[in-house]
Amino acid sequence: MNTVADLIQPLLAARFDPAGRAVRKVVHEVERVLHHTDLEPEWVAVANSLANEDEDRYGLMPSAPWPDAGRHRRVTLSVELGYSEGWIIQVDFVQLVDRGHSAGVWHSRPLLRIKTLSRSQAWAVAAVVSRLLDID
Template sequence: MPDVLDLPVALAATPFDAEWKTAADVIRHVSRALRQSENEPEWVTHANFIDADCPDRFGLGPCAPWPKEGSNRRVGLSVQRANSEGWIVHVDLIELAIHDDVKRDFWKSVPLLRIKALSRSQAWSIAAVVSRMLGLD
């Protein structure tokens, strides 16, 4: 049976309240916490690293406020293979987009944060730390 990676005790004791913080503040905190652990990723960045003015397509910019969760919006986390090598931890805002003119609602995903790891086990370990840090679990 494979080893189960658990959250380091030091990180478990440090909750992080993202309310009233910008995306850059949250990403800086996540990056610092991961780098202080033995679980240092290759890089941590906001999804909209080109700072394009189209959050629905590229994600929130660094100066945008971190999204608040509600009944129709929540922050989600996933792990996917990277394009060339390694694994990417995705943190996204999933929200219900309500359009009265179309008479149809749909769910949309707004990218928030990306973290690169070189191995699958490291990516899942990072995902566990970030999930606990942001209160997703």
Template sequence: MALFIFRSIPMNTYELDCPAVPFETVGKTVAQVVSRIEQRLRKAELEPEWVVAANWIDDANDSLHGLKADALWPVVVEGESRLCLSVAIGRSEGWLVQIDHVRLHKAGDGGHWSSVALLRIKTLTRTHAWAVAAAMSRLLEID
């Protein structure tokens, strides 16, 4: 006879409880949005290791390092641009949640898409990263 012991694992449901209307990003800088996101995550007890603008080194090459902290948060135009969320294993430890702005560059009958990083959030576990990603999806209307 097998004996199973089930433990209740506390789960943060903040990502499910986020308001349907996220906070306003129009007219705000990347730094302002990053700060607001960090506040919301900490208030929800999701507590990431850090939340930073992707271009935290303030490099002039936006296409390589991402938008600088003082740049305006991009406006999403349906059919022409969108925000993209990804979760990846970190370089040394932990997991990274990244938000990118993906934009269509039209050229005649065609064109191409480009992506620029906006922010990165570090967590120590995969489960935590996905919980943060779910919350970001709601806050930034990516879902």
């Protein structure tokens, strides 16, 4: 199996720019890139796979534009233990929402999820996705 550094190296030359693309198209590109590595996660999916209109709960719609980063807006990545088995890599859009009289509150909406069966595979996938989406 290749090291994570070996898998990331080709991505440095061809970094993917998600700006202006729909969430589903970005997820498809992430899936395509991961398919060409030895990592092969179980699945890669839009977080709001049913296109539920409650974006606060289920995540941005698949047709929504990929969010742009800024001073109080960022794309984040996390790795967590799955509910029944495996590990979930999740990419979220986090932004500071002004509450007027208060300092504001951070608001998070999921964008995509990836499932792997092992912890080491999850962290390797997270490293590739982080580099691909320029999160690191």
